Amino acid sequence: MKIPIIQVGKDKDFSQHLKTKVHHVFVFIQVFEREGGIQSYVKDIFRAYLALNEPFYAEVFLLRDSPSCFNPFESESLKFHYFKSKSPLLERVRMAMALLFHLLRQRPQHVFCGHVNLAPLVGLLCQPLGIPYTVMTHGKEVWQPLPTSIKSSLQKAAQIWTVSRYTRQVACAVNQLDPNQVKLLPCAVNGNDFTPGTKSTALLERYGLTKTKVLMTVARLWSGDIYKGVDVTIQALPQIADVFPEVKYLVIGRGDDQPRLAKLAEDLGVGDRVIFAGFVPTEELAEHYRLADAYVMPSQEGFGIVYLEAMACGVPVLSGDADGSADPLQDGKLGWRVPHRDPNAVAAACIEILKGDDPRCDGQWLREQAIALFGIDAFQKRLKEQLLSLVNSP
Secondary structure (H helix, E strand, C coil): CCCCCCCCHHHHHHHHCCCCCEEEEEEECCCCCCCCHHHHHHHHHHHHHHCCCCCEEEEEEECCCCCCCCCCCCCCCEEEEECCCCCHHHHHHHHHHHHHHHHHHHCCCEEEECCHHHHHHHHHHHHHHCCCEEEECCCHHHCCCCCHHHHHHHHCCCEEEECCHHHHHHHHHHHCCCHHHEEECCCCECCCCCCCCCCCHHHHHHHCCCCCEEEEEECCCCHHHHHHCHHHHHHHHHHHHHHCCCEEEEEEECCCCHHHHHHHHHHCCCHHHEEEEECCCHHHHHHHHCCCCEEEECCCCCCCHHHHHHHHCCCCEEEECCCHHHCCCHHHCCCEEECCCCHHHHHHHHHHHHHCCCHHHCHHHHHHHHHHHHEHHHHHHHHHHHHHHHHHCC
16 A cells, blocks of 8 residues: 555645635644654654645744754744743643643644643643644554543544554554544655765775675664664674675664674674764765665664655665554565564565665665655645645534
8 A cells, every 4th residue: 555645736726715824833842952753754844834835824832942942944934932941840831831821812723732742731721722633643652552641632632643554553453543533644755855876985984884785774772772673683694794795784873772782793793794883963864875785674663764765865775564664665665574573584685685686776766756755745745735624624
C-alpha cells in the first residue's frame, strides 16, 4: 500500500470562499532548543503553514523554549509565546494560564496539540469551551497503553494526526481509538537540503574511508535506544566483510551506549571497521550521507525520516520490517526491510545492496520517488487538505 500524494484541487473553490482568517492554536513542548525527529517534523509544519497562501493565522505556545531561541518562522501568520523557566512546574502553570486566557478571549477555530503528554491539558481547556482539538502523535509514545487521562483526551479529540500506518494501527489497537479518527500526515524531506553528490575527499580522509565500501547509520546512541539496530549491524559486519573485505561502518550520533557498541565491535574482531563520528550538525548531514554506499538502520521507527534523507541523497536503504518504515520504504519497493534483530538478515541484505545489481540501488530513481512522495510540496498538500477538512467539518 502506497502513501498517496493528496490532490487538493477539489478544495480550491472552498478555500477561495474563506472570507475571514481562520484562527488556529498550536501547543508544543519544545521545538527550537532541542534537535530531533519531532522537532524537524514540527518545523516542517511551520514551513508548510506559512507557504499555504490561505487565510490562516496561528498562535504557537512553546512550553520549554525561550524568547532568545533562533526562530525563523515568526511572522504575521505565526505568532509565538515562550514559557521556558527554571521550574518545570512554573512553566507549565504559566503556559496553562496563558492558553486558557487566549482560548477565552479569542475562541480559535481549532487547537493542535503537539504531543500526547500535553493532551490532558489541551483537552481540559478546550472541551468546556466547545473548541475542537487535534493531537499529533509520532511513534513509540503511543505504541503502549497510555494513562487514562491521556487516552481519554485522545478519544475525545476531533482528530489524531500520526506519521505512519503502523503507528495508527498499533495506537488504535492498544488505546481503543477509532481508526477513522486518525489521519496520516507523514514526515517530509527537503530535497534542496538533501541532494546526491560525489563523496567528499576531506571526509573520506577524516574517517579513513578511502577505497572502502561504506555502511552508515545516523542515530542516537543511547542505552534506551538499542532498537536502532547499531549493535545488530556490527554483528553483521563479519559476514559482510567475507564478501566485501573493504567494508567499513560509519556511525553518526552520540550517547551513553557508544562504549558498549565499541566493545562489541572489538570482541567480534571488527573494531577497525567501525568509525564513531559523534554528533554531526544538521547542515553537514547531506555531505555525510553521500559517503554511504548503503544506509543501514534495522530499527523500530514511528516513521524514520533518516531513510528519506538517505534516499534523497541517492543512497539505498535498509530498515526493519515491523514498524513505520514501511511507509518511507513503500513496503519494500524503495528499499530492503528485514527482521530488525537478525544479524544474518542484515548481512544478506547489505551484501545485496553493495553488489548494486538491484533496481533499488538506482540513486536517481530513489531520489525521484522520495521527493515525489514525501517532499515538502507533498507535505504541504497534505497539511492543506487536513486543515481545510477541519474548517469544513461540522
